[in-house]
Amino acid sequence: MNGEFSEEEKNGFYKAIFSRRDVRAHFTAEPIDDRTLSKILNAAHHAPSVGFSQPWNFILIKDIEARKKIKSSFDAERKRSSELVEDPKRTKYLSFKLEGILDSAVNICVTYDPSKFGPFVIGKSSIPETGIYSVCCAIQNLWLAARAEGIGMGWVSILSNDDLKKVLEIPEHVIPVAYLCLGYVSEFAQKPDLETSGWLSRLDLKDVVFYEKWNKNNDPSWQTIHQMIVSNLDYA
Amino acid sequence: MNGEFSEEEKNGFYKAIFSRRDVRAHFTAEPIDDRTLSKILNAAHHAPSVGFSQPWNFILIKDIEARKKIKSSFDAERKRSSELVEDPKRTKYLSFKLEGILDSAVNICVTYDPSKFGPFVIGKSSIPETGIYSVCCAIQNLWLAARAEGIGMGWVSILSNDDLKKVLEIPEHVIPVAYLCLGYVSEFAQKPDLETSGWLSRLDLKDVVFYEKWNKNNDPSWQTIHQMIVSNLDYA
Secondary structure, three states: OOOOOOHHHHHHHHHHHHHOOEOOOOEOOOOOOHHHHHHHHHHHHOOOOHHHOOOEEEEEEOOHHHHHHHHHHHHHHHHHHHOOOOOOHHHHHHHOOOOOOOOOOEEEEEEEOOOOOOOOOOOOOOOOOHHHHHHHHHHHHHHHHHHHOOEEEEEOOOOOHHHHHHHOOOOOOOEEEEEEEEEEEOOOOOOOHHHHOOOOOOOOHHHOEEEOOOOOOOOHHHHHHHHHHHOOOOOO | OOOOOOHHHHHHHHHHHHHOOEOOOOEOOOOOOHHHHHHHHHHHHOOOOHHHOOOEEEEEEOOHHHHHHHHHHHHHHHHHHHOOOOOOHHHHHHHOOOOOOOOOOEEEEEEEOOOOOOOOOOOOOOOOOHHHHHHHHHHHHHHHHHHHOOEEEEEOOOOOHHHHHHHHOOOOOOEEEEEEEEEEEOOOOOOOHHHHOOOOOOOOHHHOEEEOOOOOOOOHHHHHHHHHHHOOOOOO
């Protein structure tokens, strides 16, 4: 079979998967060089897309005035959402640093254009949401490529999409999918911040895998893998 | 900075990104060993998720009767969607092999459970769709890990989610996000099938990157990267 991976190549791949973090702090002032940024964008552009529709766009943002407006949107939404939860969770929530809009080198807004190569896109007529799912795959490629290049990335989802569309002049039919902050960092955390702070724990793999049907935790034809997952072998 | 990547590790990472394919043919009869499947699932489970909510489940499917029912759903949806397009596109569309439901080793249905760790999930109250976006990131991790392990994967989106929910006994509030077919393959295609067949071309990177605002193809503060992208340097 063509394209086998050497052990070291596999290690490099899994290193990106397991050491990728959602980064909100530790950004340094170092700018991202253009070649590295191009590589990361190119990795995103090579994501899978339904019917090869490539329905993504990447808006690169450095302008400080635009970023300040988006930071205001974050502040308003953070306050609003904090009112949905009671203390002591509220105080804990408000203590987290949840964005790096102004302190990262570059912001990127990733958008979904449902009209691209339409109206007939192969594979999109039964489940139209597959268009936006493709954009998410591109975002994950971008995130992992950033990590491989030593660049931290954080996804800011405490935002108003209406504000984003206004500031970035995004047309009515286009959907902002993600607002990302990228920059070199002084360190990558060993674990997700929300795990370290005790907000939530990582689930065991066995808790998210079912066999043959929803909620079926065991099955005769899946005994070996079930044992392997339950005993928590080091399959990483 | 901790966790720098060696050149070979980076190469391994980018190899997965650029050689990953949406696979519908070339599946061999070789079963996927349990350890490898566990590794792939574990990579998926280490995707980012909004508020660390880990809202995904993976239903592993080998049962042939269930797969036949899902294949019937594909057949019906394929016929239905072919009626949305005129000849010569219709004939071309119907000539494509678009699924490997019965000829792959394992099928995996990836689902989204919006209730997990709710109702208050950090970062999900402004844009609730970020829950399903997290599941898509997990799918992309799974896809890339499969590729690194020499396993082909195809995403079948010509399906009725109602049929899927019925066959797999998925509860009302849970959303099937992807139906995936995985197996070892005799080869990975050099390019996407829809590119090779002339259905669509890959866009240039310059066509999907904007600067500061939607649709702005150039900007004084982005001159260097713009030139680099336009001249199509080998940044891969």
